[in-house]
Amino acid sequence: MDAPDTRALHEAVLAWYDVHARDLPWRGTSATPWSVMVSELMLQQTPVARVLPVHAAWLERWPTPASLAADTTGEAVRMWGRLGYPRRALRLHAAATAIVERHDGEVPAAYDDLIALPGVGDYTAAAIASFAFGRRHVVLDTNVRRVLARVVSGTEFPAQAVTRAERDVATALLPDDPATAATWAVATMELGALVCTARQPACDACPVAGLCVWRGTGYPAYDGPPRRGQAWAGTDRQCRGRIMALAREADSVGAAQVEATWPDAEQRERCLAALVTDGLLTQITPGRWALPG
DNA sequence: CAGGCGTGGCG
């Protein structure tokens, strides 16, 4: 089966998005670049439903990069709540500081300026430039990668890391007009999020089912290397999470409270020290810790 | 560059 016709693909996906796009607060003309940037950091590895309330509260409290930069990292971590990966809160705070220092408090529009900010990698830089400023960039997130793997390449899942071939496919498919390219980017992401999902793709509802190589070749099973899972029980990540949950809920925590969170003393102390090193906690007195003030 | 880094919902 041949790769789908680019024009037919564009028309089908864009028409579908026009009807089915979710009305998310960081989309649309009223969303500021800062709102888009905050959403992108929060959405890294985190479902939309969990981001929505935190994003709203965050922008209410810190409507500009300067307002966040003027507050403490500890307050940023506290507001981050249970979104997970709390170092993202530190990076967002650091990015806000850099934006004030280097860009006069305005979120930059250029990819090169964006990717130089803490917590902003290739995907996030392309996403902000595209969604907030209408620029033309290849936006390769897990959704887009899965959609292109199936529709164009005929495989159920993409490789572990982005390959050159994969980027070439995405580049070739990117519409020439910047505004259309930006819509294409968000539309392919949305298609992956709502229809072409990882576990149970809703091909009946898919606008490009008739063009899809994976479907057209009978849904060949994934035959690549085993996909990386995430260990959890007993790991440092779980231990760190327990300690951070305590710290978010109180002004400060004592050694006895920390002890009660985790039985293995050596691991507990190691994680506590690492959290301090990471800047997520500070030792305020001997045997007492708090979010950094 | 493979592995570490949170959290919770869902099939």
Place this chain on the structure above:
DNA sequence: TCGCCAAGCCT
């Protein structure tokens, strides 16, 4: 139930 998954980044 429990493994898989959710708009990655950093080292």
